[in-house]
Amino acid sequence: MTPEQEQVIDNETLPAKTKEQLKKFLSEKNISDDQFEEIIERVNSEYMSTRIEACEAVGVIAAQSIGEPGTQMTMRTFHYAGVAEINVTLGLPRLIEIMDARKEPSTPTMTIYLEPEFGADRDRAREVSWQIEAATLQEFGDITIDMQDMQVVVHLNSAVCEKRKIPVGTIIETAPRKIRERRHYRDFEHESDEKEGVINFMPKSRESYQNLFQLAEHVRKVIVQGIDDIERVVVRKESGEYILYTEGSNLKDVFDVEGVDTRRTRTNNINEISQVLGIEAARNAIIHEAVSTLNEQGILVDVRHIMLVADMMCLEGEVKQIGRHGIAGEKESVLSRAAFEVTVNHLLDAAVANEVDELSGVTENVIVGQPIQLGTGDVKLIAKPMN
Amino acid sequence: MQSYTRYERARIIGARALQISMGAPLLITTEKCDPLEIAIEEFQQNIIPITVKRK
Amino acid sequence: MYYRMKLSDKVRVPPHRLGEALDKVILDVLQEQLEGSIDKEIGIFIGVTKVLNIGEGEIIPGDGAVFYDVDFEALVLRLSLQEVMEGLVVETTSFGAFVSLGPIDAMLHVSQISDEYISFDEKNSRLICQESKRFIAVGEPIRSRLVTLSLNEREPRDSKIGLTMRQSGLGTGVWLEDDMNKEKEKEKGGERGSQ
Numbered sequence: 001m002t003p004e005q006e007q008v009i010d011n012e013t014l015p016a017k018t019k020e021q022l023k024k025f026l027s028e029k030n031i032s033d034d035q036f037e038e039i040i041e042r043v044n045s046e047y048m049s050t051r052i053e054a055c056e057a058v059g060v061i062a063a064q065s066i067g068e069p070g071t072q073m074t075m076r077t078f079h080y081a082g083v084a085e086i087n088v089t090l091g092l093p094r095l096i097e098i099m100d101a102r103k104e105p106s107t108p109t110m111t112i113y114l115e116p117e118f119g120a121d122r123d124r125a126r127e128v129s130w131q132i133e134a135a136t137l138q139e140f141g142d143i144t145i146d147m148q149d150m151q152v153v154v155h156l157n158s159a160v161c162e163k164r165k166i167p168v169g170t171i172i173e174t175a176p177r178k179i180r181e182r183r184h185y186r187d188f189e190h191e192s193d194e195k196e197g198v199i200n201f202m203p204k205s206r207e208s209y210q211n212l213f214q215l216a217e218h219v220r221k222v223i224v225q226g227i228d229d230i231e232r233v234v235v236r237k238e239s240g241e242y243i244l245y246t247e248g249s250n251l252k253d254v255f256d257v258e259g260v261d262t263r264r265t266r267t268n269n270i271n272e273i274s275q276v277l278g279i280e281a282a283r284n285a286i287i288h289e290a291v292s293t294l295n296e297q298g299i300l301v302d303v304r305h306i307m308l309v310a311d312m313m314c315l316e317g318e319v320k321q322i323g324r325h326g327i328a329g330e331k332e333s334v335l336s337r338a339a340f341e342v343t344v345n346h347l348l349d350a351a352v353a354n355e356v357d358e359l360s361g362v363t364e365n366v367i368v369g370q371p372i373q374l375g376t377g378d379v380k381l382i383a384k385p386m387n
Numbered sequence: 388m389q390s391y392t393r394y395e396r397a398r399i400i401g402a403r404a405l406q407i408s409m410g411a412p413l414l415i416t417t418e419k420c421d422p423l424e425i426a427i428e429e430f431q432q433n434i435i436p437i438t439v440k441r442k
Numbered sequence: 443m444y445y446r447m448k449l450s451d452k453v454r455v456p457p458h459r460l461g462e463a464l465d466k467v468i469l470d471v472l473q474e475q476l477e478g479s480i481d482k483e484i485g486i487f488i489g490v491t492k493v494l495n496i497g498e499g500e501i502i503p504g505d506g507a508v509f510y511d512v513d514f515e516a517l518v519l520r521l522s523l524q525e526v527m528e529g530l531v532v533e534t535t536s537f538g539a540f541v542s543l544g545p546i547d548a549m550l551h552v553s554q555i556s557d558e559y560i561s562f563d564e565k566n567s568r569l570i571c572q573e574s575k576r577f578i579a580v581g582e583p584i585r586s587r588l589v590t591l592s593l594n595e596r597e598p599r600d601s602k603i604g605l606t607m608r609q610s611g612l613g614t615g616v617w618l619e620d621d622m623n624k625e626k627e628k629e630k631g632g633e634r635g636s637q
Contacts, residue, residue: 053392054441371503379398383499383508384436385464398503405506410458436460437501 005036012040014047055378060362062305066290069299070095085234086245088268094293098286101313101321103271108249110230110267114242118259125235125242128259130164132244133233134226137175137219140164141197145216150206152216156197166225168197174224175199182228185218187211227253251276274319282319286310333357335364395439400426403435443525444544445518446491447484450511451475455499457506468512469493476516478545480598485520486545519545521603525588526612529605531580534569536562541584541605548603550578550586555607576617583615 005026009019022043031039052058073092089097089107097105112132118124137143141156154175161168172192176199180186187204201219203211229250236243251272255262267273268289274282287303287310294301312327313320320326324341331337334350334357350357359365362372371377391399404426407413414434419425429435453475459467469490476487497511521527521543529541529548538551552560552569559572570577578584590604607613613621 053394055392055394376394376398376401377503379395380440381398381402381437381501382440383460383501384438385499402501402503402506406457406460409456409506411506412458412461440498 005031008036008040012044014043018043018047055375057374058308060374062308065301065305066309069294069301072299073294073297086232086247090293091297095290098270098289098293099309099313099322101270101319101326105269107247108229108267108269110244110246110249110251110254111265112244112246112254113261113264114244114259115261119241119243119261122235122237122242124259125244127165128257129233129235129244130166130225131257131259132226132230132246132254134223134228134230134248135164137171137222137224140171140224143216143220145212147209147212150202150212152201152212152219154199154201154219156199158197161197164225169194171224172199175219175222176201178222178224179218183218183222185215188215227257230254270319279314279317279319283310283314286313286319331361333359333361333364335359335367336361339363339367389433391439396430399435399437399439400430402437403429443520443522444488445485445520446515447518448494448513448515449484450513453510453512455508455510457508460508464496464510465493468496468510472512472514478598480593480595480601482593482595485518486593486598488517488519488545491515491517519543521588521591521593523588523591526585527588527605528583528585531578531582531584531614534562534567534578534580536564539569539578539584541586543603546598546601546603548586548588548605550584550605550607554589554605557608576614578614585612585615585618587612 006023009022012019014022022039026036026039070092073095075092086109087107088094088109089105093106112128113119114125114128118128137154140160141154144153144155146153156168156171158168161171172194176188176190179188188201189204190199190201192199201215203215205211227250230246230248232247234245236245249267249269249272251265251267251269252275254260254265255276266285266288270282270285270289273285287306290306290310291301291303309322313322320330322328324337328340329337334346334355338346338350340363357364359368359370360373362374365372400423404422407422407425413425413429414436415425415429415432417425417428419428426435451472453468453471455464455467455471459471472490472493477489479487481487492515493512494515495513499508499510501508527543527548529543531539532542532547533540536552538549538555541548541550552562555569555578556571556574556576558574560569561572562568563570563577566579568577568579584605584607586605586607587609588603589606590602592602594600611618
């Protein structure tokens, strides 16, 4: 391909991706000018024929295109295709979660990619995973209840601490603090001996056994290493690198961990993505999640329909659900909202407030019986003088 | 402006057919008697006196 | 009062007239639409004089006709209360006289003709004042004042306009001439008297 031909491709009005594919395809080949012209013409006419005409009812068509395959989806929950141990919601329930813009998916999960030095080495990958996976105090040593002295005694296992690359002092410092901050239990005192690796917890009221046992529970369950929301981490080798899959999601804290590749790591919690990475990222995440949910069931929907829905949800800068607390409930037309859900409330409120309905949308015109502003209804005809 | 979308085409031919059925003078000579067919033929010859106002 | 006004309206050109010259068709349709009609705010339309400007023709769904926005000039009679009008008596009855103001008829009730008692001469179709023997006959010109105005847009014939002549300066042509002559006599006599 000659530089002039490349220049011609650049000047064409085609999507950027098409141009790149074209250039890549032609780069090694020798094309004569005639052939090149015909190629460009055919590419252009193909592109033109895939474009939507003005006045097309894209919203209705997108809704149907996503809804119809939806009736063929099943409600099963399989194990995640790649990782046998982690449960992820699939199928119709997941699609509903996405469309409803749920703040917390029922099975949050992250796919954490690592920086090259960490991803190539199994041990370093494991180190990162320990920094992320929430580990309770129980994993670091023995916890016993001393009923005679009314205290809970923790003997830390220094071998475990070394394996997991966390100094004993850190655990001694973190444990009581976390019990007070995270578990909100403050009725105790503690003493510690760093050299021996021993911590003693004493409840404030020295009489009550109940308090003692309660304290013991807290001590056992307090999380001293890793990120609180991440319940489980699985390390797997895929395509030559080590990747972490998690149950539980906390994008912000995971990004702070050393070794995490923040450019590829993703989560299925769209709300988190919107808060940490912004609304454009959330829009892309919605598209990605919806597409993969549908594809996993073997259903192929043209991505443009899903793009339309994602764009509508993210239009105002935050992720809104499609239902009556989101997009459908914010329509200007009273009749349209009344036709969607909670009919009487909307009509009553509108009557009290003396509202006016402009009759500019589809639903209200159908209700009233006028031609709608879609398709042929959007065409304005002018008569040309006959002579 | 000569390439019309399918909606514009439908509207133009429909309006012209309605006019013909209500007694408007024809612009072509034809043997057909159905207003819709006459309108389609006028459209194909590009002489329908109706055009579209695009925003 | 008569006005020549510049107005705008939408004109519907029916499909069977689409082949004719546009100016003529618009004028025709406008005349048909407006002549004799009454608009409460504008008045009584007498006729359309000139078409000034024709806009784009629009076609709406469901109707094959073409709609034009038209600016035009029209002659209009706009009546207001207490206005002094001149008209022609077209009919006399026992309860009063009907006076034509041009495009519309008004009624002069028998109680509004004069301060005197009025009787109706059926044979000669006249309304006669008992004392002064003044009368109103068909075909006479009348100057009167508008006292009631009720225009019906939908049924122009049902509009009711009431007149009165019970003021100085009002009356039939004959009465006014008489009054004018008497005034002139008085002036002359007064001059002579002062001399």
